[in-house]
Amino acid sequence: MKELIKKAKFKEHLLTAISYMIPIVCGAGFIIAIGMAFGGKSQDALVIGKFNFFQAMATIGGKGLGMLPMIISTGIAFSIAGKPGIAPGLVTGLAAIAISAGFIGGIIGGYVSGYFAWLVLTYVKVPNWAKGLMPTLIVPFLASIISALLMVYVFGTPVAWFTAWLTAFLKGMSSASNLLLGAVIGILSIVDFGGPINKTVFAFVLTLQAQGINGPVTALQLVNTATPIGFGLAFFIAKLFRKNIYNKEEIETLKSAVPMGVVNIVEGSIPIVMNDIVRGIVAAAIGGMCGGATTMVLGADATVPFGGFLMLPTMSNPLAGLAAIVVNVVITGLVYAIIKKDVPYEAAEPVDSADKEEDIDLDDIQIS
Amino acid sequence: MKIVGVSACTVGIAHTYIAQEKIENAAKKLGDDVKVETQGTIGIENELTKEEIQDADIVLLAVDVKISGEERFEGKKVVKVSTEVAIKSPNKLVAKLHEVAGS
Numbered sequence: 248m249k250e251l252i253k254k255a256k257f258k259e260h261l262l263t264a265i266s267y268m269i270p271i272v273c274g275a276g277f278i279i280a281i282g283m284a285f286g287g288k289s290q291d292a293l294v295i296g297k298f299n300f301f302q303a304m305a306t307i308g309g310k311g312l313g314m315l316p317m318i319i320s321t322g323i324a325f326s327i328a329g330k331p332g333i334a335p336g337l338v339t340g341l342a343a344i345a346i347s348a349g350f351i352g353g354i355i356g357g358y359v360s361g362y363f364a365w366l367v368l369t370y371v372k373v374p375n376w377a378k379g380l381m382p383t384l385i386v387p388f389l390a391s392i393i394s395a396l397l398m399v400y401v402f403g404t405p406v407a408w409f410t411a412w413l414t415a416f417l418k419g420m421s422s423a424s425n426l427l428l429g430a431v432i433g434i435l436s437i438v439d440f441g442g443p444i445n446k447t448v449f450a451f452v453l454t455l456q457a458q459g460i461n462g463p464v465t466a467l468q469l470v471n472t473a474t475p476i477g478f479g480l481a482f483f484i485a486k487l488f489r490k491n492i493y494n495k496e497e498i499e500t501l502k503s504a505v506p507m508g509v510v511n512i513v514e515g516s517i518p519i520v521m522n523d524i525v526r527g528i529v530a531a532a533i534g535g536m537c538g539g540a541t542t543m544v545l546g547a548d549a550t551v552p553f554g555g556f557l558m559l560p561t562m563s564n565p566l567a568g569l570a571a572i573v574v575n576v577v578i579t580g581l582v583y584a585i586i587k588k589d590v591p592y593e594a595a596e597p598v599d600s601a602d603k604e605e606d607i608d609l610d611d612i613q614i615s
Numbered sequence: 616m617k618i619v620g621v622s623a624c625t626v627g628i629a630h631t632y633i634a635q636e637k638i639e640n641a642a643k644k645l646g647d648d649v650k651v652e653t654q655g656t657i658g659i660e661n662e663l664t665k666e667e668i669q670d671a672d673i674v675l676l677a678v679d680v681k682i683s684g685e686e687r688f689e690g691k692k693v694v695k696v697s698t699e700v701a702i703k704s705p706n707k708l709v710a711k712l713h714e715v716a717g718s
Binding site: 270605612 | 630692694697704707711715
């Protein structure tokens with residue numbers, strides 16, 4: 248069973264779909280944000296003569312974001328079955344939208360339609376003269392009809408019910424629960440600096456955003472934005488304590504890590520953290536916890552799921568977002584400046600060799 | 616030894632390129648001939664040519680997502696890892712490649 252799950256590569260397919268989805272969410276998210284900032288509202292349809300420019304903007308963006316269940320479904324099915332997965336993934340995703348199964352429905356639909364397409368491709372054998380019918384008719388028709396009907400009559404209703412319940416629950420949360428959720432998201436989003444834990448949380452908060460709950464994804468990205476800046480600030484705070492916490496090479500790293508952080512890329516600070524993993528993660532996690540909690544409690548809801556400082560203008564409350572970044576930066580900086588040991592400026596070149604590296608887990612390697 | 620590879624991560628703007636750099640540095644240190652294609656959000660860069668793939672002793676895929684053109688490596692010895700492994704332990708990974716290619 249474990250072997251089978253590994254072979255099914257659930258995570259790889261989901262990540263592939265997310266990688267296709269992010270640019271779409273960012274594009275549509277910024278358009279709807281501009282439209283709504285100037286009073287536009289997303290319309291069901293644009294009737295000639297009955298809308299203004301900003302309503303048009305909000306509607307364009309809204310339509311794009313409304314397609315997310317279809318996009319994630321198509322992406323997953325494509326990842327599983329390749330090009331033949333696109334048609335059934337798209338049809339099943341639209342079925343998920345139609346039955347209000349939302350983003351979670353889209354994810355399930357993607358797996359179901361993708362594996363059906365793959366099964367048909369693998370096990371349905373046709374005579375030579377019908378080979379051309381395989382990709383044009385047989386795969387799309389069989390995989391679409393089975394998975395879309397499954398969506399409508401089997402998965403759709405319970406998933407729609409669950410989605411509605413989750414959405415209502417999260418929207419109705421008290422500030423104490425918001426504080427807790429924000430803190431947890433803040434910690435989890437930063438403990439592995441863009442690694443698998445971060446990506447899992449990212450998939451979860453994107454699901455929430457597709458249901459119109461923007462707080463959690465904002466919390467996650469603001470923590471990613473603030474952490475590298477926090478490490479930069481730590482340099483100056485440490486100077487106040489007459490400590491020098493970075494060597495020459497690390498300072499060079501920071502010069503690019505901090506601007507990368509401003510646009511939401513946390514990975515630039517990985518080399519810094521690698522040099523002192525425990526202290527680096529402690530500082531980042533404590534700062535992230537506070538930043539995440541601040542975001543959720545003050546309600547800095549961004550309509551785009553990526554962009555760092557560029558997310559601020561899309562927020563329902565940009566000042567809250569700014570406050571969360573400041574809190575996170577200061578706390579990460581302060582904690583790191585305090586717990587990090589003094590290092591000489593001219594540190595010995597770190598030995599870049601195999602013995603200092605983590606052992607590779609054989610489970611992580613796939614040889615063929 | 617000749618190594619060709621592809622790196623690709625989820626967001627496609629950071630891990631992809633860090634992995635590329637780490638693999639190339641680690642391989643060059645062992646005197647390998649190395650080229651890593653990146654498939655980021657921007658698309659394919661540093662694309663591998665047919666000849667390079669043909670001449671390679673081993674193919675390294677440091678990928679978290681489905682990549683395009685995986686069929687190019689059919690029949691070659693392929694090692695697949697996540698970008699995280701390539702970033703955290705590039706030297707050990709390249710040593711492993713030598714082991715696999717040698718066997």
